[in-house]
């Protein structure tokens with residue numbers, strides 16, 4: 001029974017990779033994974049939740065992915081105004097009010113890019129929305145450390161749950177990926 005619960009929690013919330021920021025995710029990494037497209041969260045993933053526009057570093061990241069033929073769609077739970085203002089100047093496709101972890105918008109992003117779940121990496125800063133949604137759809141999920149620490153109320157609640165799941169992973173030694181080559185997943 002315990003093993004079953006462990007498998008369920010891991011299956012839903014464990015990302016395939018943890019990184020400190022999106023800049024660790026290079027075109028070479030994406031290609032090395034045999035992937036061709038990225039679905040990424042916006043707030044606290046690409047920039048802080050209160051940063052309206054892409055920084056030069058993020059613009060360069062978009063550019064490098066584009067140069068390497070890697071498609072990007074921003075899928076955000078935030079409103080259209082915010083997401084459109086961020087994406088439009090850089091010709092980045094987006095879906096706002098996505099209601100992650102629901103799969104509908106993620107599926108829509110895949111079909112707009114003409115990609116399958118096998119081809120696509122999902123990047124986000126939250127387990128309860130980004131990783132859960134991506135894992136449910138069978139995407140390769142990468143959890144980034146949030147760009148900014150302060151969050152809105154609903155995110156605060158998600159973070160509390162997230163800490164509990166992370167503690168659970170720690171207690172059960174599920175975070176030592178290098179040593180134990182994912183045999184628990």
Ligand SMILES: [Mg+2]
Pocket residue numbers: 041042043044045124125126
């Ligand atoms: Mg976020």
